[in-house]
Amino acid sequence: xxxxxxxxxxxxxxxxxxxxxTWQPRVDPAPLLPDAEPYRLLGxxxxxxxxxxxxxxxxxxxxxxxxxxxxxxALTRQGRLAVYPSSTGQEACEVAAALALEDRDWLFPSYRxxxxxxxxxxxxxxxxxxxxxxxxxxxDPHEHRIAPLCTPLxxxxxxxxxxxxxxxxxxxxxxxxxxxxxxxTSEGDFHEALNFAAIWQAPVVFLVQNNGFAISVPLAKQTAxxxxxxxxxxxxMPGRLVDGNDAPAMHEVLTEAVERARRGGGxxxxxxxxxxxxxxxxxDDATRYRSDAEVETWKAHDPIALLERxxxxxxxxxxxxxxxxxxxxxxxxxxxxxxxxADPEVDPMDLFxxxxxxxxxxxxxQAAQLRAELDAEAAGHxxxxxxxxxxxxxARP
Amino acid sequence: MTTTVPATARKPATMAQALTRALRDAMxxxxxxxxxxxxxxxxxxxxxxxxxLAKEFGEDRCTDTALAEAGxxxxxxxxxxxxxxxxxxxxxxxxxxxxxxxxxxxxxxMRNRTRGALTMPLTIRVPYGxxxxxxxxxxxxxxxxxxxxxxxxxxxxxxxxxxxxxxxAAIASDDPVVFLEPKRLYWSKADWSPDAPxxxxxxxxxxxxxxxxxxxxxxxxxxxxVCMEAAEAARAEGWDLEVVDLRSLMPFDDETVCASVRxxxxxxxxxxxxxxxxxxxxxxxxxxxxxxxxxxxxxxRVAGFDxxxxxxxxxxxxxxxxxxxxxxxxxxQWESDWTEGRGE
Numbered sequence: 001x002x003x004x005x006x007x008x009x010x011x012x013x014x015x016x017x018x019x020x021x022t023w024q025p026r027v028d029p030a031p032l033l034p035d036a037e038p039y040r041l042l043g044x045x046x047x048x049x050x051x052x053x054x055x056x057x058x059x060x061x062x063x064x065x066x067x068x069x070x071x072x073x074a075l076t077r078q079g080r081l082a083v084y085p086s087s088t089g090q091e092a093c094e095v096a097a098a099l100a101l102e103d104r105d106w107l108f109p110s111y112r113x114x115x116x117x118x119x120x121x122x123x124x125x126x127x128x129x130x131x132x133x134x135x136x137x138x139x140d141p142h143e144h145r146i147a148p149l150c151t152p153l154x155x156x157x158x159x160x161x162x163x164x165x166x167x168x169x170x171x172x173x174x175x176x177x178x179x180x181x182x183x184x185t186s187e188g189d190f191h192e193a194l195n196f197a198a199i200w201q202a203p204v205v206f207l208v209q210n211n212g213f214a215i216s217v218p219l220a221k222q223t224a225x226x227x228x229x230x231x232x233x234x235x236x237m238p239g240r241l242v243d244g245n246d247a248p249a250m251h252e253v254l255t256e257a258v259e260r261a262r263r264g265g266g267x268x269x270x271x272x273x274x275x276x277x278x279x280x281x282x283x284d285d286a287t288r289y290r291s292d293a294e295v296e297t298w299k300a301h302d303p304i305a306l307l308e309r310x311x312x313x314x315x316x317x318x319x320x321x322x323x324x325x326x327x328x329x330x331x332x333x334x335x336x337x338x339x340x341x342a343d344p345e346v347d348p349m350d351l352f353x354x355x356x357x358x359x360x361x362x363x364x365x366q367a368a369q370l371r372a373e374l375d376a377e378a379a380g381h382x383x384x385x386x387x388x389x390x391x392x393x394x395a396r397p
Numbered sequence: 398m399t400t401t402v403p404a405t406a407r408k409p410a411t412m413a414q415a416l417t418r419a420l421r422d423a424m425x426x427x428x429x430x431x432x433x434x435x436x437x438x439x440x441x442x443x444x445x446x447x448x449x450l451a452k453e454f455g456e457d458r459c460t461d462t463a464l465a466e467a468g469x470x471x472x473x474x475x476x477x478x479x480x481x482x483x484x485x486x487x488x489x490x491x492x493x494x495x496x497x498x499x500x501x502x503x504x505x506x507m508r509n510r511t512r513g514a515l516t517m518p519l520t521i522r523v524p525y526g527x528x529x530x531x532x533x534x535x536x537x538x539x540x541x542x543x544x545x546x547x548x549x550x551x552x553x554x555x556x557x558x559x560x561x562x563x564x565x566a567a568i569a570s571d572d573p574v575v576f577l578e579p580k581r582l583y584w585s586k587a588d589w590s591p592d593a594p595x596x597x598x599x600x601x602x603x604x605x606x607x608x609x610x611x612x613x614x615x616x617x618x619x620x621x622x623v624c625m626e627a628a629e630a631a632r633a634e635g636w637d638l639e640v641v642d643l644r645s646l647m648p649f650d651d652e653t654v655c656a657s658v659r660x661x662x663x664x665x666x667x668x669x670x671x672x673x674x675x676x677x678x679x680x681x682x683x684x685x686x687x688x689x690x691x692x693x694x695x696x697x698r699v700a701g702f703d704x705x706x707x708x709x710x711x712x713x714x715x716x717x718x719x720x721x722x723x724x725x726x727x728x729x730q731w732e733s734d735w736t737e738g739r740g741e
Contacts, residue, residue, distance in 0.1 A: 135510075135512065136506075136509070136510040136511075137510045137511050137512070137514075139514075140511070140514040141478070141511060141514055141515055142514060142515075147478070148507075148510055148511060148515075152498060152502045152503075155471065155498060155499060155502060155503060157471075158467065158468055158470075158471025158472045158474065158475065158499070159471060159472070159474045159475035159478065159503070160475060161471075161472050161475060162471065162472030162473055162474055162475020162476040162477075162478070162479075163475035163476065163478050163479045164475070165472060165475070165476065166475065166476040166478075166479035166480070166481050167479055169431075169457055169481075170479070170480075176475075188467060188495070189467055189468075189471060189498070189499075192463075192465040192467050192468030192471065193468065193471065193472075195463055195465065195468065196462070196463060196465070196468045196472050199463055350512075353512070353513075354508050354509045354511075354512050354513045355508070355509055355547060355548055356508070356548070356550070356572050356648075357508070357513075357516070357570075357571040357572050360601065360647070360648040360649070361648070361651060361652070362648070362649065362651070
């Protein structure tokens with residue numbers, strides 16, 4: 001007997017009880033659905049209402065960001081950075097993320113989001129500590145309210161949810177913005193974070209930078225969903241699809257989501273459609289998985305060029321302004337170059353300092369061992385030095 | 398906090414009740430302590446360890462979460478970043494595995510990564526081990542996984558009093574603690590008064606549960622009562638066994654363990670988890686490195702077999718019992734088979 005043949009199931013509908021009380025009626029998903037096309041402002045009539053001050057601020061940060069990416073990439077070639085995942089082409093997402101937040105808010109960046117941290121005010125050198133390799137994290141996260149750059153994929157998203165939830169429990173109007181790439185949306189932590197955020201109505205905003213590839217794997221092999229923003233609907237939060245190269249559009253959508261979260265409106269998932277102009281990192285060969293033509297198409301949709309068109313239309317793209325912006329960016333790069341070319345000081349004894357609040361006896365013993373090795377090494381150097389210089393002289397009668 | 402408790406004030410209490418009391422007292426003392434996990438609220442946990450906490454402290458302090466261990470621990474990380482002290486429950490040992498990435502990639506190393514700027518005052522309660530007739534995935538002894546990860550403290554009580562004291566100490570710790578609760582001891586009873594002040598043991602100190610002179614049994618958690626029984630039984634064979642309860646596997650109390658082995662000259666490590674790659678190998682190595690000239694015999698291990706945890710009808714053959722411990726102690730005589738090279 002099939003389910004349909006069970007007595008009273010289909011034959012006698014009038015005797016059917018209603019759904020059990022735990023059955024919740026479905027909520028109309030339409031308000032949660034993203035737009036069919038990425039939301040844009042630049043090049044549309046709506047751009048007219050944009051504040052010129054905001055546009056010049058965004059422009060300055062975009063140019064600085066592009067220069068920062070170029071300088072950091074150059075530093076990898078000089079061996080000053082172990083690796084640098086460039087966000088060239090994605091600067092609008094990075095800058096908008098930083099500018100949409102207030103000081104009290106928290107940013108949860110992935111490893112590609114150094115620029116968002118720098119645009120938020122973090123010292124550029126501190127932001128690169130992880131990639132230089134002198135320590136895993138170069139800054140106090142509380143100082144700028146920036147979580148450590150996260151290397152595992154999507155694992156920082158539940159942290160953002162927990163922090164936002166905790167802030168709300170304490171009565172603080174703090175919003176957490178968590179950044180992840182398109183590949184990261186396939187991870188289990190992405191799902192669990194969005195689910196927890198929606199259940200708790202946590203003041204958190206998820207920003208997916210869909211740059212087309214997770215290293216070499218294209219989006220089509222990452223998801224069969226109509227868009228990554230569509231994923232929001234299943235969790236019960238709104239999804240927004242936005243042109244990630246349109247800086248004012250990014251800023252507007254993020255700001256709206258942040259304000260909504262602050263008001264108690266719960267989380268939002270934003271998908272920014274953008275493109276990674278450079279390879280995944282300097283260790284990657286992007287020509288193996290994408291065509292030059294594709295890259296050129298995206299270069300034509302460059303976030304800086306898009307904004308320049310709007311600024312020019314407003315007569316804001318003056319030589320003075322462009323020159324001053326470029327000089328500022330060059331200064332940033334020069335400072336970065338100079339400071340990164342100095343060898344960082346590392347203290348081997350730091351290895352044991354922050355494993356536990358209180359060192360275990362085992363770690364104390366290991367620290368003593370390393371101390372002895374370092375002392376022996378230093379003594380050896382002294383002997384060597386003495387052997388080649390002073391001692392030989394002294395040995396002469 | 399060392400007031401002596403009058404005998405009359407002590408009443409039988411179970412380990413589960415002592416744990417509940419520890420959570421309740423910690424929550425009452427410190428508003429930043431939050432309990433979270435699946436079923437910890439209305440139901441009071443599947444083992445009732447969180448019984449009554451949601452009612453007393455509200456659902457914001459004792460939160461029923463969605464069924465997602467990585468999400469439970471991952472959000473707890475964020476809560477800890479904002480100054481809370483989450484106490485997370487992983488319902489069963491094997492259910493904790495989805496949370497391992499959060500545990501290993503973030504919880505264990507957040508202090509180190511940020512040079513002490515972000516700390517993880519998290520307690521992760523994991524009911525663990527077998528002996529309760531659980532079906533597959535409900536009886537794992539997963540301590541070796543946690544021990545293999547620097548930055549985690551691994552604590553496991555074996556007595557009712559320790560259940561209270563160690564859980565209070567774990568919650569008070571500024572570093573993450575994987576708090577392994579031996580589920581077959583949840584219903585073990587002792588005369589204990591939760592109202593009387595109890596000394597809260599610092600983490601990382603082993604306890605000598607029985608003084609002896611002829612060999613040391615080193616154990617923890619669910620195997621402690623078995624070792625105590627074996628020690629009693631061994632008297633008939635002329636063995637006067639000392640029993641050391643580690644209480645905390647990390648930090649590890651080398652001092653107490655080695656002092657005991659130097660006194661007795663012989664050591665057997667007893668635990669439920671598999672022997673190969675299990676904590677016993679590390680403990681035996683530490684003893685050998687530090688006490689070699691005091692040893693009258695090789696350090697032996699009594700552990701679970703190197704098999705996936707067996708189905709409930711077979712688990713009694715797997716779990717170290719009194720007889721297997723006694724047989725192993727007998728081999729400490731260091732004669733016959735051993736000298737012939739037929740020890741194994």
